[in-house]
Structure formats: C-alpha cells, structure tokens
Amino acid sequence: MDTELLKTFLEVSRTRHFGRAAETLYLTQSAVSSRIRQLETQLGVSLFTRHRNNIRLTLAGERLLPYAESLMSTWQLAKKEVNHSVENFQLSIGASAALWEAWLGSWLETLYQQRPALQLEARIAPRHLLIRELHERQLDLLITTEPPKMEELASLQLGQFSLSLFAHGPAPEDSPRPYIRLEWGADFHTLENRLLAGNTQPLMTTTSAHLSRRLLASTTACAFLPSDWQNAYPELQLIVDIPPLVRPLYAVWLQNSDQRPLIRQILKTPVI
Template sequence: MDTELLKTFLEVSRTRHFGRAAEALYLTQSAVSFRIRQLENQLGVNLFTRHRNNIRLTAAGEKLLPYAETLMNTWQAARKEVSQTSQHNEFSIGASASLWECMLNSWLGQLYQAHTTMQFEARIAQRQSLVKQLHERQLDLLITTEAPKMDEFSSLLLGHFTLALYCASPSSLKADLNYLRLEWGPDFQQHETELLAADDVPMLTTSSAVLAKQQLSALEGCSWLPVSWARTQEGIHTVSDSSTLSRPLYAIWLQNSDKQTQIREILKTSIFA
C-alpha cells in the first residue's frame, strides 16, 4: 500500500473537492484524480460519488476512512521513531537489577561524559531474557557474571568484583541468620549450599541488591552483596564467620553486530575505575 494514496484519499475526504485537495497536497488535480483511481483499483470499489461540485464518500469510502486515518497516524509515528534513531546514536545495554544498582549506574554516567553524542538505554531483566534479546538484535550489549555459551557471541572479561555476606547486626553468625538470596547467576548456587540445609529454602529471593539490603534487618537475614557497594551503605555489617567470593564480569555481544565500533569504544570506559 502506497501511503501517498491514503494521504490523498484523506485530503479529498476532508475537502470534498479534488481541486482544493490538489492545492493542499501541491499536486495537479489530474494527479489527485489518478491517485484516487489507483486506490479504488487496488480495493476494487468506488470510494467517492462524483457529481459537479458534490463529492461524497461512498459506503466503502466511509468504512475505509477510520482505517486510513489509523494507518497514516501509525506511519507518521514510525517515521518519527526511525528518524530519531538515525539522528541519535542509540545504544542499549542490558544487565540484572543488582549489577545496575551496585556497579553500572556510575559507569553509565561516565559513558555519557565520554560519548556526548550517544543515547543509551539501560535495560533491566534476568540474564536469560537478556541473552534472548541479544540474540534477536533487540539488545546491543550484555553485562553479566557468566561467560556466553553460544558460538555466535563475542565476549570480553572486564574484571572481577568481590562479594561478601552482609547482615544488619554486627558480630552475627551465619547460623543465626535467615538467608536472603540475591541472584548472581545459576553457577553461583554452589556457593549458597553452606547457608542452607538440604531441604531449606531462602526466606527471600530477589534480583535487586537495594531490596535485599533493605530487608536484612526486618527479616534478620544475610545476603551476598558487592563489597565496593556495601561500603557506601549505612547500617550493614559483614557476617562474622563468612568469607568473601570473587565474581567475574563479562561484556557479551553478537559477533556480527553492526555496532562493533561503538562496542569497542564503550568498553574502553572501565566499570571498575
């Protein structure tokens, strides 16, 4: 469907005059008549009854009118969206809530300072969903704690960060606390077994470090939090008889991504700076 045909149909239906429609569209009257005939031929119906100085919509034209308006509005919205994308260097980055809260929020601020012409989208979701979006080209870059398992992905080890077990009360022991699971990926579950009995379950499971931290006191719990972030928080303490854990951080993207140049430039800004 040629949108210009619909645009001409709407203008003729508004003015009820081929001449005035031609003036509004900066066309000749014969061009307007030709477009209307094209549209009628495509639909197989007459859209207007033509009498001297009396142009009216047929029943078919009346039915087409709301659809034509909707299609043109949708087309204009699509053109605007695509135009904005071309005018701005849009780049989408996906990560879990906890990574955004504890590490990537400040990094995003550095990216805006280093890349003043870029427009970023910070997307929050579970890793499995983000991997799917990356595969379907709905996401440009994934930051995660697990290496990719698919050959079509490229990856870069960005570094490591340290997790420690935190609670709300000083000098607390693991055995006296409820475990609040902050999700750090499936391969992290092996580190959680020492905090849970065989048939036990965490009192809380969340992907948000902020939420987990806020519930430490109310639930008399403990949770693995990044040490660098926890040091900036008030009212939390390391569990006395716990150790620290090191976690890797990867950047993952499609090998054939059309944003290879932007990815390389963005990854020059260190998350661990």
C-alpha cells in the same frame, strides 16, 4: 529516481518560471531545463507546456505533483531520522537488576559525562531472556557474570568484583541466621550453597541488591552484597567467618552485530 529532479520539478511548478526556480536552487537556467527534460524522459511524458513566459503544468504534471511532494517529504524525514541515529548512537544494553544497581548505574553516568549525545536503552531482565533478545537483535549488549557458550556470540571480560556476606545487627539466639538469596548468576548458587551449608532455604529470593540491603535492617537475615558497599552503607556488618566471593563480569554481543564499533568504543570506559 534522482530526488534532485523531483526537487527541481516542484520548484518550477511553484514559481512557474525556469529563471526564478534556478535562482532558488542556486543553479543555472540551463541546468534547471536539463533536469526537467531528464525527468520527462524517465516518465515518458511532458510535464510543462511552454509558451514564452507562460509555463503551466500538463495533466501528467498535475498528477505527478502530489506524489512528488509526498516523496520529497518522506525523503527529508528519512534523512533526518538517519542523521539523528548516527549523531545519537542508539544502543540497548541489558543486565540483571543487581548489576545495574551495584555497578552499571555509575558506569552509565560516566558514559554520559563522556558522550552527552549518547542515547541508550537500559533493560533489566533475567539473563536467559536477555540472551534470547540478543539472538533476536532486540538487544545489542549484555553485561553478565557468565558468558554464554555459543559460537555466534562474542564476549569480553570487563573485570572482577567482590561479594561479601553482610547483615544488620546481631544474629538470632539459638537459631541459624536467615538468608536472602540475591541473583548473582546460576553458578553463584553452587558457591553460596557450599559456604552456607545447613542454611539452604532462603528467607527471600530477589534480583534487587538494594531491596536485599534494606530488608537486612528489618530482619536478622544476611545476604551477599558488593564488598565496597560497606563504605557506602556503614550500617552493614560484615560476617567475617565467610570469605568474600570474587566474580567475573563479561560483555556479550552478537559477532555480526551492526553495533560493534560503538560497543567497542563504550567498553573502553571501565565498568568496575
């Protein structure tokens, strides 16, 4: 069905005049008559009775009228929604809370400075849940420290970041310093256990970097936090006998994702 035929039918039914309908639609009167004939041929019925300047809807035309109005209204709404999605670049991005707090929040600020019309959904969840959402196409892009080894997923290393062990205040006397375990990825636990031998029972486990930082002030605990936070938060005291840990950062998406062009565009903006 050509929506222009319905549009012409609705205008003729409103004006009850082929000439006035032609003026409103910026068409010739013969073009309007041709469109009405095409629509009548498709439906196999007459839609108007024509007696000189007295144009009236037939019974078939009366029955078509509400459907034509509904179809045109739906078509206009569909065009509006499609154009809106193209203009605003809908995209969902997922990562752990710690990555959002440490680096991805600033990255989003830069993206919106570059593309004010951008519309994003930022999701915070554990990595295994975000990978499942990728497969189910509920998520477009995953930022993680470990690229999943699955053929259907594409990945790109975005860079590296450094984590240092920080505390707030002196260590407790005659007892090991408590430890707050922050989720920086499954394979990170192997590295931290090797460095913190004998202190494997964490005071707390969390996914929030800012929560870990705040708790350092009210406890004697230590935690691995972004190394550059020492500049942003001078109260953090570096534990110098534990070397920094360097971690990779990856972007992951479905190889056949419809959002690949937009994903490539936004990944041109450095994350770290």
